[in-house]
Amino acid sequence: xxxxxxxxxxxxxxxxxxPRYVEAARATGRAIAERGLGLVYGGAAIGTMGAVADAALExxxxxxxxxxxxxxxxxxxxxxxxxxxxxxxxxxxxALMTHLSxxxxxxxxxxxxxxxxxxxxxxxxxxxxxxxxxxxDVDGYWGxxxxxxxxxxxxGFVRKAQRDRLRVATSFEALLEAP
Numbered sequence: 001x002x003x004x005x006x007x008x009x010x011x012x013x014x015x016x017x018x019p020r021y022v023e024a025a026r027a028t029g030r031a032i033a034e035r036g037l038g039l040v041y042g043g044a045a046i047g048t049m050g051a052v053a054d055a056a057l058e059x060x061x062x063x064x065x066x067x068x069x070x071x072x073x074x075x076x077x078x079x080x081x082x083x084x085x086x087x088x089x090x091x092x093x094x095a096l097m098t099h100l101s102x103x104x105x106x107x108x109x110x111x112x113x114x115x116x117x118x119x120x121x122x123x124x125x126x127x128x129x130x131x132x133x134x135x136x137d138v139d140g141y142w143g144x145x146x147x148x149x150x151x152x153x154x155x156g157f158v159r160k161a162q163r164d165r166l167r168v169a170t171s172f173e174a175l176l177e178a179p
Contacts, residue, residue, distance in 0.1 A: 003052055005037050005038070005102040005103070006037060006038035006039065006040050006062075006064070006100055006101045006102055006123075007037050007038070007040065007049075007101065007102070007103050007104075007105055008034050008040040008041065008043075008097050008098070008100070008101035008103070008105070008120075009028060009029075009032075009040070009041045009052050009105050009106075009107060010037055010042070010049045010053055010104065010105070010106040010107070010109060010112075010113045010116040010120075011025055011038060011041070011042075011047070011048040011049050011103075011106070011107035011108070011109045011113060012048045012049065012107070012108065012109035012112070013042070013044050013046055013047040013048075013049055013073045013076070013110075014046070014047040014048075014110070015051075016048065016050060016108055016109075018138070018139065020138050020139055021108045021138055021141075022048055022051045023105055024048075024108070024136055024138045024164060024171070025048035025049075025051035025052040025055070025107055026027065026051050026052065026053055026055040027055070027171065027172065028055075028056065028057040028105065028107060028109065028136060028171075028172040029038060029051065029052040029053060029055030029056035029057075029061070029063075030056065030058070030059045031045070031172045031173055032056050032061060032076055032170075032172065033055075033057075033059035033060055033061025033062075034059055034061075037049070037177075038062035038064060038082075039052065039053065039056045039061055039062065039063045039064065040064045040065075040066065040077065040097050040100045040101045041053060041063070041064075041065060041066075041097075042067060042093070042097075042112070042116075043065025043066055043067030043068065043071075043072070043077055043078060043084055043085075043086075044067065044071070044076050044077065044078060044082070045076060045077065045078035045079070046062040046063070046076050048107055048108070048109065049078075050078060052107070053078050054083070054138075055099065057080060057082075058082070062082045063078075063081045063082050063083075063101060064081065064083045064084075064085070065077065065078055065081045065084045065085065066085045066087060066093050066096050066097050066100070067082075067084065067085070067086055067087070067093065068088065068090055068092075068093055068139060069086050069087065069088055069089075070088075070089075070176075071085045072084075072113050074075070083091065087114055087124070090115075094116060094119050094120075095117055096127070098123065098124065098129055098131075101131065102131055103131050103132045103133070103134070104117070104131055104132070104133045104134070104138070105133075105134050105135070105136060105172060105175060106134070106135050106136070106137070106139040106142075107132075107136050107137050108136075108142070109161070114145075117133070119134075120133055120149045121133055121162065121165065121166065124165055125159075125165075126161050132165075132167065133165055133166055133167065134167040134168065134169065134171055134175040134178065135166065135167070135168045135169075135175075135177060136154070136170070137168050137169065137170055137172060138170070142168065148170065149163050149166070150163065
């Protein structure tokens with residue numbers, strides 16, 4: 001298998017309220033593999049995390065999971081991955097995911113997804129990486145967050161250039177085509 005870069009996908013350990021979230025995760029995983037890209041993600045077999053991984057694997061893709069030991073010990077780790085890295089904690093997880101990836105994409109998710117997304121955005125701003133960062137906005141899920149980020153810019157706590165780094169599209173494929 002020849003991999004032409006890796007995409008780190010942040011997403012949830014649950015399916016969410018709409019079946020469209022799982023559909024979007026599966027479409028993203030499939031598209032990553034079909035483009036010859038590798039998937040880096042949180043390592044779980046459940047929720048949208050499991051859906052994105054399973055779809056990438058079914059399409060013949062490389063899938064690398066990175067999971068803190070405390071979660072792996074609860075037996076939610078995906079056992080069918082190309083590689084599974086079990087690390088000591090969340091900080092090590094995010095650092096390794098960043099090291100293994102060339103772009104970041106967030107699907108609908110919860111607090112963990114937001115934590116990972118904001119750390120990727122902060123690290124880009126302070127120069128730790130220069131990878132593209134995007135949101136797959138399923139049925140307007142990210143609208144309130146985007147509104148909040150615009151408010152942060154208006155209030156002078158986030159620079160417009162920081163906000164403008166974040167690309168938004170309704171699918172992974174459209175995100176790749178976004179300027």
